[in-house]
Amino acid sequence: MRVRADILRTYQGVHTWTGIIAGLVLFIGFYAGSLTMFKHELAQWANPVSAPVTKPHTNNHQTLVDQAIAKYPEQMGNGFSLDLLTNQAPLSWYSQGKERGMKLDNQLQVLYLNQQNDLVIQQQNENKLADLIDYLHRTAGFAGEIGHDQSGVYILGIASALYFLALVSGVIILLPTLVKTFFAIRKEKGASRFWLDSHNLVGIASLPFHLIIAFTVVVFAFHDLVYDGLSAFYDDKSFFQRPAPAAHNYHIANLPSINKQLLAAKNYAPGYEPIHITFNRLNTNSPTATLKMSNSSAVVRGPDTDYLFLHPYTLEVLNSSYPQGGDGVWGNIVGSFFSLHFGTYGGEWGRWGYFVMGLLGAFLFYSGNLLWLDKRFKQDANKRSTRFMANLTIGVCLGSMIAVVATLLQAKWTNQYMGNANYSYLYSYYLVFFAFVAYTFFKGTHHASYWGLMGIALLSAGMGVSTLIQALLADDFLKYYQSGIVDISAAVFALIFYYCAKKVRNKSVSYAVIPAKL
Structure with missing residues (x-):
């Protein structure tokens, strides 16, 4: 497909600057x-x-609730939660x-309830x-609040709008050569070409x-502003009508049974299984x-499950x-977008697919920044703004990753004590x-790249080692060692990042090309 050269240059500029502005924030997201x-x-x-403390899938939830109401009527009347699957304490407030x-x-x-059926x-x-x-x-770690939501939600919303422009402009740039070069990974033409093809x-x-x-991120960030803006065209009527309050107060003593x-x-909802109930304002x-x-086996529209809201007394x-059937077309569309964002469909394969695509998305922003920096x-090579952006790219991207892994590792031990x-x-x-970002600006990108990758590898390996040490110190090794998926995944990533660190040290991958010129 032929596209005029001036159009390609315009979209090249749009793609470059929207990607650079939004890339680091979206990498963390x-x-x-x-x-x-x-x-x-x-x-x-x-x-x-x-x-x-109680058998899994216990059937004595009603006895537990009845005893709790009798002993703590005020607290239970304010609201409580009942987890129907846990093998720990099922009731809480x-x-x-x-x-x-x-x-x-x-x-x-x-x-x-203990073994004697006492509360x-x-x-x-x-x-x-x-x-x-x-x-x-x-x-993306931005602190502070704007209104009733975190400021970072709005920042990511703006970044995602730019991200949408970067996606569209990127497709237009590739149209002339898309069929010819789609699956071409030309490693023999140098590191820059390899990273561009990838x-x-x-x-x-x-x-x-x-x-x-x-x-969906734009919708999540700005839906309240959209509703407020549209309300002016609907005589300020609420889009979400709450049920009218009853003429009298209910009392928890009259609460219908859990069954x-x-x-x-x-x-x-036939085919669905209730796994958790939260009561409020009883x-x-x-x-x-x-x-x-x-x-x-269904497409759910929440982060983990679908939701059903009942009147606890009238049911x-x-x-x-x-x-919602034919009468809820817009609600169905919105619900579908929610499920597509959360990835709550496709079972375990779908979850692993979203995990991999999320990591590849982070790679997309990281590699885009490196390609821009390589060209600059x-x-x-001595331009201060370019050197600053190189340090920021390595510091923020690797810094966020090493910070998450370090936090997981320290959580494994601090929770013990x-x-x-x-x-x-x-x-x-x-x-x-912030320590790693400062370290990157102090030591330079090549040094920080190597030690950042090596640090992620060592910390990831430390996750499995920590589990093994704590399991050996426990009374029941097999009972303790129940999170194999995390430890195996951490071990795989430890090997991957160790391999990448060795490549950086030998200056044989593209992100050693940039630091080598500093």
Whole structure:
């Protein structure tokens, strides 16, 4: 396909500058996003293993709830959660903090029945390691809030809009040679050509995935502003009508049984299994019950499950994330975009696919920056702005990765000895990240590249070693050693990054080309 030279130059400029401006922020979002596909496994890996306090899939939930209501009517009336799958304490409520948000000092009261069927209550801190990974994914680590959301969410929204422009312009640039060079990886023509071919191949092959991610991130970031803007055309009517409060307050003593709640949910969504219930405001005139509904063979529209909202007393369905038939076309479209972003379809294969595509997305931004820097160094190797951008690229990209791995490793040990290790996660990430960025500016990109990659390799290897040491010190080795997927993956990445570090040291890969000129 022929495209005029002036048009190609225009889109080349659009592609270059949108990619450079947004690339570093999106690298962190994609790298952390790939880890969110296994955030629960990572959190479980980092937590000390304890003996279950009740049998898994226990059938005595109603007895537990009844005893808790009788002994703690006020706390239970404010709201509580019931986990139907856990082999730990199934019932809990927040004695400090709340479920939403990145609150590091949240405290839970957890309740269970012992072997004598007596009610036992314990206080514990809510572990936020999985939430920290998700926080980095949604905000790229930018602190602060704007309105009711983190500032980083809006920054990533702007970056994703630029990212969409970079994708479209990149496709237009490649149109004249797309058929001829799509699968061409010309390593024999030098490192720069190899990286350019790899960059183009990854970008085109995963284009639908990237378009969906770019669009949905913009929607997630700015949906409130869109709703507020559209409300002026609808006489300021709310787009989401809440059910009218009842004329009287309900009381938890009259709460229908858990089995009735579950039956109402299953009747509404056949084939789905309720796995978690959260009750709120049970002693008011507007109570709610939120159920997480699981179906491994269905496309769900939340990060892990679909959601069903019930009136806990009348058992009326208030809302849901399920397809709404012909009357809910727009809701179905929005729900589908949510599921496409979260990757909650395709089972384990889908989850691993999103994990790999997230990492390849991070590679896309990293390689794009390196290609731009390589071209700039050929024009003027001593230009201060180019040297600054080279240091920033290596510092931010490798710094964010080494900071995450270091935080996972320290979480493995601090959870053994600290009641609330949440603050240590946050301090660990930002301390390591900014220290490595400063180290890169002080020592230069080639030196920092080698030691950054080597550091990631060593820390990744240390994850498996830590599990092995703690398992050997435990009473039951096989029972303790239950997070093999994390340790095996860490070992694989340790080998990959060690190989990359050796290549950088020998200056035989492209990102040694740039530092070698400094």
